[in-house]
Amino acid sequence: METLSVRTSRQVELIDITSSVRSVVLKKGVISGMCMVFVPHTTAGITINENADPSVRGDIIKELDKIVPHADGYAHSEGNSAAHIKASVMGFSQNIIIEAGDLQLGVWQGIYFCEFDGPRSRKVWIKVISSKS
Amino acid sequence: METLSVRTSRQVELIDITSSVRSVVLKKGVISGMCMVFVPHTTAGITINENADPSVRGDIIKELDKIVPHADGYAHSEGNSAAHIKASVMGFSQNIIIEAGDLQLGVWQGIYFCEFDGPRSRKVWIKVISSKS
Amino acid sequence: METLSVRTSRQVELIDITSSVRSVVLKKGVISGMCMVFVPHTTAGITINENADPSVRGDIIKELDKIVPHADGYAHSEGNSAAHIKASVMGFSQNIIIEAGDLQLGVWQGIYFCEFDGPRSRKVWIKVISSKS
Numbered sequence: 577m578e579t580l581s582v583r584t585s586r587q588v589e590l591i592d593i594t595s596s597v598r599s600v601v602l603k604k605g606v607i608s609g610m611c612m613v614f615v616p617h618t619t620a621g622i623t624i625n626e627n628a629d630p631s632v633r634g635d636i637i638k639e640l641d642k643i644v645p646h647a648d649g650y651a652h653s654e655g656n657s658a659a660h661i662k663a664s665v666m667g668f669s670q671n672i673i674i675e676a677g678d679l680q681l682g683v684w685q686g687i688y689f690c691e692f693d694g695p696r697s698r699k700v701w702i703k704v705i706s707s708k709s
Numbered sequence: 710m711e712t713l714s715v716r717t718s719r720q721v722e723l724i725d726i727t728s729s730v731r732s733v734v735l736k737k738g739v740i741s742g743m744c745m746v747f748v749p750h751t752t753a754g755i756t757i758n759e760n761a762d763p764s765v766r767g768d769i770i771k772e773l774d775k776i777v778p779h780a781d782g783y784a785h786s787e788g789n790s791a792a793h794i795k796a797s798v799m800g801f802s803q804n805i806i807i808e809a810g811d812l813q814l815g816v817w818q819g820i821y822f823c824e825f826d827g828p829r830s831r832k833v834w835i836k837v838i839s840s841k842s
Numbered sequence: 843m844e845t846l847s848v849r850t851s852r853q854v855e856l857i858d859i860t861s862s863v864r865s866v867v868l869k870k871g872v873i874s875g876m877c878m879v880f881v882p883h884t885t886a887g888i889t890i891n892e893n894a895d896p897s898v899r900g901d902i903i904k905e906l907d908k909i910v911p912h913a914d915g916y917a918h919s920e921g922n923s924a925a926h927i928k929a930s931v932m933g934f935s936q937n938i939i940i941e942a943g944d945l946q947l948g949v950w951q952g953i954y955f956c957e958f959d960g961p962r963s964r965k966v967w968i969k970v971i972s973s974k975s
Contacts, residue, residue, distance in 0.1 A: 577939050577946065610745055610838055612876055614939055616948030618892040623797045626751040635783045635790040636797060643776055643909055650901045657901040664889045664902060668951075669937050671802050673710050673747055673836040680710065680834065682749030685801075701946065703939040705876055705973045707838045743878055743971055756930045759884040768916045768923040769930060776909055804935050806843050806880055806969040813843065813967065815882030818934075840971045 577703040584694035588641070590625075590633040591689045593700060597672075598679050600702045607677050609706040614669040616701055619659035619693035621666035627686030640665070659692035666690050674704065710836040717827035721774070723756075723766040724822045726833060730805075731812050733835045740810050742839040747802040749834055752792035752826035754799035760819030773798070792825035799823050807837065843969040850960035854907070856889075856899040857955045859966060863938075864945050866968045873943050875972040880935040882967055885925035885959035887932035893952030906931070925958035932956050940970065 578600045582591060593613075601611050615622050626632040640662050650657035670687060673680040681687075689700060711733045715724060726746075734744050748755050759765040773795050783790035803820060806813040814820075822833060844866045848857060859879075867877050881888050892898040906928050916923035936953060939946040947953075955966060 577941055610836060612937055612939060614937075614946075616946070616951060618890070618898075618948065618950045624751070624801045625793055625797055629785055629787075631784040631786070632751075632790060632793050635785050636794050639777060639781065639783075639790070639794050642781070644905060648905060648908070650905075651897040652895055652901050653897070654895075657898060657905070660891055660898050661902050661905050664891055665798055665931060667800060667933060668890045671745055671747075671804060671937060673745060673834055675710055675836075680747075680749070682751065682832075684751045685749060699948075701939055703876060703941075703973070705838060705971060707836070743969060757884070757934045758926055758930055762918055762920075764917040764919070765884075765923060765926050768918050769927050772910060772914060772916075772923070772927050775914070798931060800933060804878055804880075804937060806878060806967055808843055808969075813880075813882070815884065815965075817884050818882060838971060840969065 577701050580700040582689050582698040582700055584691040584696055587694050588637050589691040592686045593689050594686045597687055597702060601674055601679050604704040606674055606704045606706045609674045611672045611674055612669055612703040614701045616699055619656055619663055620698055621663040621668055621690040622670050623666045623688050623690055624670055624685050625688055626684050628684060656693045662692045710834050713833040715822050715831040715833055717824040717829055720827055721770050722824040725819045726822050727819045730820055730835060734807060734812050737837040739807055739837045739839045742807045744805045744807055745802055745836040747834045749832055752789055752796055753831055754796040754801055754823040755803050756799045756821050756823055757803055757818050758821055759817050761817060789826045795825045843967050846966040848955050848964040848966055850957035850962055853960050854903050855957040858952045859955050860952045863953055863968060867940055867945050870970040872940055872970045872972045875940045877938045877940055878935055878969040880967045882965055885922055885929055886964055887929040887934055887956040888936050889932045889954050889956055890936055890951050891954055892950050894950060922959045928958045
C-alpha cells in the first residue's frame, strides 16, 4: 500500500485529496480494479462530495456540527467524542473503481479527507486491487 | 464496469436496484469475489436496508429530512446542500460479497439507490472483482 | 467467505470483533489484498472506532440515540425503525487493507459490530480478496 501525508490546519476541515489518490493509481499501472482509500485514525474520516463550489464543504462541516455538537454531555475525557462520532458517520474508507488505468469518479466528485479533531499530521493509506486474475 | 440507468420520479426517494445489480453479477460469471456498487453523483447515495415492508424506506426518508433539514441556512447557492450532506451520510458505494457466482445478501437486505435531489436521470456503476488470483 | 457468530446482550451495543476478523485473515494466508467485513442484517451495522477508552463507544451509542430517537412517529409497525436508520448511517460493511498477511489498522482503531435492535444472535461475513493477480 501507499501512504499519503496530510497536514490539517483547522479543527474541522475537508481537504481535497483527489489528485494525490489519482497519482498513486496512475503510478501503480493497474488497468482494471479498485482503489481503497483508508484513514487509519479514529477522529478523521473520508468522503466523496462536490469538487466545484467550496460552499458545499462549508455546509457539510456546519451541518455535521449541528447534528453532532462539539459539547453534548459526552463521557470521554479527551473532549473529542464529537470527532469520533462524525468520523463513524462519514466513514473511514472510500472505494473507487479503476478502469483504463485511472480512477473513475463522477464529473462533480472529489475525494475529501475529513479532519474532525485537528490541526494534526494525518495519514491516508491507499491500496490498489486488480480485477484481472 | 457496467452502468445502470436509474430514472427517479421524486425529490427524495429510495429505489430498489437489487435485481439489476444481481443481473450484472450473474452475467459476469465471477464465482468468488466482490461487487462494488458506486454512485457517480454528489446528491445521491446508496445504502442497504429492508426489502420487505416499504414503510422502512419511508421512515428512513422522513428521519433523514429531520436530521438534515432541506432549509437550514446553507451557503451553497443551488439550494441542494441537504442532498449533498445526506449522500455523504448514506455513502456513495456499497460492497457486496460474491460466492457461488451470486450476490450474498442477508434475507431481508435489498440494495437501494438514494435520490436526494430528484427527479433526475442517474447512473450507477457496478464493478465485479474476482478473489481468485 | 467465513462467518462469525455474534451474540449480543443489549438492545444497543458496540462489540469489538477485531481479533476474530484478524484470525480469519491470518488463517486465509493472503499476503496482500483487502478484507471485507459485512453484516447481513438490516438493524445492525459495522464501524471502526477507538479501541482504548470504552467511554467512546458509550458516547457513540448515546449520541446516535439523540440523532435518531427510538420513538419518532415512525410508520414501520415492528417499532425498530430507529435501528434500521442507524444501521444505514453507520454502514453495513468495512473494508480493511491486508499487507504482510495481516489486517492494517491504525494504532487506535478497532472493528465494532453495532447492534441496534438486540439482544439477538447475529452473523458477520468476512471475505478476503487478494491483490496478487
